[in-house]
Amino acid sequence: MGKVIVFANQKGGVGKTTTTANLGAYLAEAGKRVLLVDFDPQGNLSSSVGAHVEEDSIYDVVTKGIPIKEVIQETTVKNLFVVPSNIDLTGANVELIEEKEREFFLKKVLNSIHEEWDYILIDCPPSLGLLTVNGLVAADYVLVPLQCEYFALEGLTLLLQTIQRVQKNLNPELSIAGIVFTMYDSRTKLANEVVQEVTNYFKDKVFRTIIPRNIRLSEAPSHGVPINQYNASCSGARSYKELAEEVIKRV
Ligand code: ADP
Ligand code: MG
Numbered sequence: 001m002g003k004v005i006v007f008a009n010q011k012g013g014v015g016k017t018t019t020t021a022n023l024g025a026y027l028a029e030a031g032k033r034v035l036l037v038d039f040d041p042q043g044n045l046s047s048s049v050g051a052h053v054e055e056d057s058i059y060d061v062v063t064k065g066i067p068i069k070e071v072i073q074e075t076t077v078k079n080l081f082v083v084p085s086n087i088d089l090t091g092a093n094v095e096l097i098e099e100k101e102r103e104f105f106l107k108k109v110l111n112s113i114h115e116e117w118d119y120i121l122i123d124c125p126p127s128l129g130l131l132t133v134n135g136l137v138a139a140d141y142v143l144v145p146l147q148c149e150y151f152a153l154e155g156l157t158l159l160l161q162t163i164q165r166v167q168k169n170l171n172p173e174l175s176i177a178g179i180v181f182t183m184y185d186s187r188t189k190l191a192n193e194v195v196q197e198v199t200n201y202f203k204d205k206v207f208r209t210i211i212p213r214n215i216r217l218s219e220a221p222s223h224g225v226p227i228n229q230y231n232a233s234c235s236g237a238r239s240y241k242e243l244a245e246e247v248i249k250r251v
Helices: 016-029 044-048 058-064 089-096 104-110 130-138 155-170 190-205 215-223 235-250
Strands: 001-009 034-038 081-085 120-121 141-147 175-182
Touching: 001 016, 001 130, 016 034, 016 044, 016 081, 016 120, 016 141, 016 215, 016 235, 034 044, 034 175, 058 089, 058 104, 089 104, 089 130, 104 130, 120 130, 130 155, 141 155, 155 175, 175 235, 215 235
Parallel strands: 001 120, 001 141, 034 081, 034 120, 141 175
Antiparallel strands: none
């Protein structure tokens, strides 16, 4: 049965989208059928895998009842598909807030296709608002990308409280897949301290794989392909491949 993993952290620029796209690509390369769901109105995940963002999107699925199957797009990677998002989704935030069961829209949509995928990966916007809560409610696992810098820790407590609240009230099935360090620079003392401190606290909830800061990872999105099709031998590519192996074992 398919696993739904949501990538959440209310801080922007911590590597949620980069991790969703590239982990998805390596899960697909390992032969898994993978569906990326872009649930951020910025649509970065969509464009980073070359989706046509002007076509019907997750917004139309969630608010107009268009079947999700009609908006799934292929990517250049075999086994990797995407449900695109665009700025329209900003409206969903407002439109859904009045609805009953407003936290369950994404879950209901994904329930209808759950069985057909090995992994469904949901990328969230940088907030703990209704879209992210929908993501947490729809998921079996939450994966938290954490940038190796001092302020990274600041928001973590609030994120964990939100996860606990969702577990208690909305989705008891949700578990924490783990924390993954991103943009790690081994030369900085601070990065090493953050890794130490978080690992001491969260222990085996921390993924062994650490994603280094790697310029190729930031270049690939502008080519509309994941890192495995842009530069498969760079350190960023190798680490996302390793992370995929770890995720397959854990999740
Ligand atoms: P988020 O989705 O959390 O806002 P992104 O994945 O979009 O974060 O990453 C923010 C920026 O940092 C993007 O420009 C991205 O290309 C870049 N980036 C992400 N991960 C890395 C990395 N490991 N090394 C270098 N640049 C990265
Ligand atoms: Mg993002």
